[in-house]
Amino acid sequence: MQKYIDLVDSALRECVKIKDNPQKKIYEAMGYSLFAGGKRLRPVIMMMTAKMLGKEPEIVLPFACAIEMIHTYSLIHDDLPAMDNDDLRRGKPTNHKVYGEATAILAGDALLTLAFETAISCDFEGVCKKSVIRAAAELAKAAGADGMIGGQIVDIDSHDEDEELLKYLHSLKTGALIRASGVIGAILSGAEGKQIDAIDGFCKNLGIAFQIQDDILDVEGNEADLGKPIGSDAENNKSTYVTLFGIEKARSLSEEYTRKAIHCLDIFENSGELCALAEKLIRRKA
Amino acid sequence: MQKYIDLVDSALRECVKIKDNPQKKIYEAMGYSLFAGGKRLRPVIMMMTAKMLGKEPEIVLPFACAIEMIHTYSLIHDDLPAMDNDDLRRGKPTNHKVYGEATAILAGDALLTLAFETAISCDFEGVCKKSVIRAAAELAKAAGADGMIGGQIVDIDSHDEDEELLKYLHSLKTGALIRASGVIGAILSGAEGKQIDAIDGFCKNLGIAFQIQDDILDVEGNEADLGKPIGSDAENNKSTYVTLFGIEKARSLSEEYTRKAIHCLDIFENSGELCALAEKLIRRKA
Numbered sequence: 001m002q003k004y005i006d007l008v009d010s011a012l013r014e015c016v017k018i019k020d021n022p023q024k025k026i027y028e029a030m031g032y033s034l035f036a037g038g039k040r041l042r043p044v045i046m047m048m049t050a051k052m053l054g055k056e057p058e059i060v061l062p063f064a065c066a067i068e069m070i071h072t073y074s075l076i077h078d079d080l081p082a083m084d085n086d087d088l089r090r091g092k093p094t095n096h097k098v099y100g101e102a103t104a105i106l107a108g109d110a111l112l113t114l115a116f117e118t119a120i121s122c123d124f125e126g127v128c129k130k131s132v133i134r135a136a137a138e139l140a141k142a143a144g145a146d147g148m149i150g151g152q153i154v155d156i157d158s159h160d161e162d163e164e165l166l167k168y169l170h171s172l173k174t175g176a177l178i179r180a181s182g183v184i185g186a187i188l189s190g191a192e193g194k195q196i197d198a199i200d201g202f203c204k205n206l207g208i209a210f211q212i213q214d215d216i217l218d219v220e221g222n223e224a225d226l227g228k229p230i231g232s233d234a235e236n237n238k239s240t241y242v243t244l245f246g247i248e249k250a251r252s253l254s255e256e257y258t259r260k261a262i263h264c265l266d267i268f269e270n271s272g273e274l275c276a277l278a279e280k281l282i283r284r285k286a
Numbered sequence: 287m288q289k290y291i292d293l294v295d296s297a298l299r300e301c302v303k304i305k306d307n308p309q310k311k312i313y314e315a316m317g318y319s320l321f322a323g324g325k326r327l328r329p330v331i332m333m334m335t336a337k338m339l340g341k342e343p344e345i346v347l348p349f350a351c352a353i354e355m356i357h358t359y360s361l362i363h364d365d366l367p368a369m370d371n372d373d374l375r376r377g378k379p380t381n382h383k384v385y386g387e388a389t390a391i392l393a394g395d396a397l398l399t400l401a402f403e404t405a406i407s408c409d410f411e412g413v414c415k416k417s418v419i420r421a422a423a424e425l426a427k428a429a430g431a432d433g434m435i436g437g438q439i440v441d442i443d444s445h446d447e448d449e450e451l452l453k454y455l456h457s458l459k460t461g462a463l464i465r466a467s468g469v470i471g472a473i474l475s476g477a478e479g480k481q482i483d484a485i486d487g488f489c490k491n492l493g494i495a496f497q498i499q500d501d502i503l504d505v506e507g508n509e510a511d512l513g514k515p516i517g518s519d520a521e522n523n524k525s526t527y528v529t530l531f532g533i534e535k536a537r538s539l540s541e542e543y544t545r546k547a548i549h550c551l552d553i554f555e556n557s558g559e560l561c562a563l564a565e566k567l568i569r570r571k572a
Contacts, residue, residue: 022454023436025443030431077395082368082387101368102442105391109363109398110431116402117426120419129415133406136422140403145316145396150309156388157311168308 001044001277004057008043008064009035015065015118029099029107030114033072037090037227041210041281042067042181048273049185049199052265059124060188063135066119067181070143073111074152076104083156091227116140127188135184142180147172161239167208174214175207198264205261206278212254213282215240219247225286258282287330287563290343294329294350295321301351301404315385315393316400319358323376323513327496327567328353328467334559335471335485338551345410346474349421352405353467356429359397360438362390369442377513402426413474421470428466433458447525456497457490464493484550491547492564498540499568501526505533511572540568 016031018024043064047057057064079086079094080101086094096104119139122132141147151173158165182203186196217226218233219242233240241250261278265271302317304310329350333343343350365372365380366387372380382390405425408418427433437459444451468489472482503512504519505528519526527536547564551557 019432021432021436022444022451023431023439023458026431026436026439073395077391080368080391082366082391103439105363105366105368106435106438106442108395109359110435112395112398113426113430113435117423117430120406120422120426129419132419133415136406137403140399140406144399144403145309145312146305146307149392149396149399150307150312152392153309153312153389156392158308165308172309 001273001280004044004047005040007047007057007061008040008068011061011065012068015069015114025099025103026107026110029095029103030111032098033076033089033095033107034069034111036092038068038072040068042071042177044277045178045181045203045206045274046185048277049182050189052268052270052274053186053189053191053195054270055126055189059122059127060185062122063119063139063184063188066115066139067177067184069111069115069118070139070148071177073108073115074143074148076108076111078152080104086228088228091224112143115143122188126190131187131190135187138180138184138187142176147176147180148174151176159237159239163244166239166241166244170208170211171204174211175204178207178210179203194267198267201264202261202274202278205257205264206281209254209257209261209278210281212241212250212257213284215242216247216250216254217284217286218242222285227286254282287559287566290330290333291326293333293343293347294326294354297347297351298354301355301400311385311389312393312396315381315389316397318384319362319375319381319393320355320397322378324354324358326354328357328463330563331464331467331489331492331560332471334563335468336475338554338556338560339472339475339477339481340556341412341475345408345413346471348408349405349425349470349474352401352425353463353470355397355401355404356425356434357463359394359401360429360434362394362397364438366390372514374514377510398429401429408474412476417473417476421473424466424470424473428462433462433466434460437462445523445525449530452525452527452530453494456494460497460500461490461493464496465489480553484553487550488547488560488564491543491550492567495540495543495547495564496567498527498536498543499570501528502533502536502540503570503572504528508571513572544568 012034016027018027046060046064050057050060076095078084079089080096087097119136151169154169155173179200182199183196186199218230221230223230258278262275298320302313304313332346332350336343336346362381364370365375366382373383405422437455440455441459465486468485469482472485504516507516509516544564548561551560
C-alpha cells in the first residue's frame, strides 16, 4: 500500500509546488491540507484497480491526484465556521484556523479547480481521449450536486435521519467519491461493462463498511489515534449506524458489507490487494 | 446580442433543473444566482468568436454555460461574510442572505463542479475530443490559482496596490476568464495559432477596458442601474484605476484599451459583432 501512497504523494507535491508570485499563499494553504495526514484511500483504490486489471498504476495518477484534491477541498469547506466549525482535523488545526476563512474558502475552490485541470491532463499511451473525458465526467458527477455535495446538503439540512435517509446521505457524501475511485480506475484501464459493474459493487459496499466503521470510531475510538475529539456525532444529535443499530449490530453490519464487497471481486484473478484493503479498513483505528 | 443570451439562458436552465430529491435545495440555490440578472458577457464573447470564425455558436454552448457557472460561483463565494460580506448583488439579496452561508458555499462548489461536467460533455460533429480537453484545460487554468482565484487572493491580501500590482490583480481576477472566453471559442472553432493569439489580444484589452469602466461606475454610476451602492471601493480603501489616475484619465484609458482590442481583430473579416460589443461595454451604465 505504501508504494501507491508514495506515488500519489510525490505527484501531489508537484501539483502544488509554490511559485514565486503574489498569490503564493494560496499554494501554501492548498498544500497544508493536502499533506495533513490523509489516508489516500481513494487514490489507493484507483491505483489498485488499475493494477488488478493488468495496467501500470501510473496511468491513473492524474485522476488519483484529482480525487484526493476533491476529497481534501471538501474537508476544508466542511470544517468552516459556517459548516461544521471544526478547529482540528487529524490532530492539526484546520485550514481556516491557520490561514483565515477567506483563504480557506479560496484554497478549497482552487483545489477543486486544480483537480479537473490535473485529471484532464491525463495523457498516456493506451489511454484514449474518450476514456479521459468519460472518467472526468464520472469524477464531476460523483463530486457534484447529485454526489458528494448533494450528500452534504442533506447532512446539514436533516436531523434524526431514519435508516433510509442515512443510507442515502452516506451513499452521496462519502459513497460517491469512493465508487468513482474504482470506476475511474476501471475506465482508464479499458475495462468493460461487467468488470466496471463488479468494481462499482465492490466500492459501493466498501464505502458503507467504511462509514459504519467511522461511526463506530466516533464512539469507541481513541482521540489520540483519530486526531479529533470523539463523541461529536452524539453531541450534534447526528443519526449514525451506531445510534440506529447499536454498536454490536453496527460491527456485524460492517463485517457483512466488507464480505459483500470482497464477493463482488470474484470475477477477477488478481483481486488480492483490494481484498486486503477492505479487510484492513474495518480493523482500522483512525 | 439577445439571441446569444437566450441560447445560453435556456441551456443553463436545463443544467440546473430542479429534481425531486432530498438535495433539491442545492439546485434552487444554484439557479437563484445563475438567473440573478448577469450580463452573460463571457458566453456572448465565446459565441461571437465561434460565429466570427464561421461556426454555429451552438458548438461552444456547453463551454459557454460552464464559464458562466464559474463566473457565478465566484460571485457567490466573493459575497460571503468571510470575503466581501455583501448583502446585495444586482439589486437582489446575495445567495447567503437567501439560503444561508453553508448552502451558499456548497452552491458555489456545485456550480464549479457542474461547470466542468457541462464543459466536457461538449459533443458536436467537427469538434474533436482533443479540442474539448484543450479547451477544458484553458478553462481550469483561467479559473484556478494562477487565474481568477489567484487574483482573488491578491485582492484580499493587498491594500493600496500600486499600478503594477493593480494590473496584475485584474489580469487574473477578471481578465483570465474573459480571455478564456475568446480563446476557448477559438479552440473549439478549430482556429490556429495566429488567430487564437489575435482573439486573446482582443479579450485581454477588452478585459482591462471593462475593469476600468467598472471602477468608473463605482464612482459615478447610478445605484439603481447598478443594483448596489456606489463608492464601495473608496470605502474599502481599494486602489482602482480611478484612485490611481483620476476619472478623466481613467476614461481615456478605457477608450484606448477598447481601440487596442478592436485593432487586434483586424485580421478577421467578420469581426463586426465583437467590435460592437467592445464599444457597447465602455458606454454601459451597469
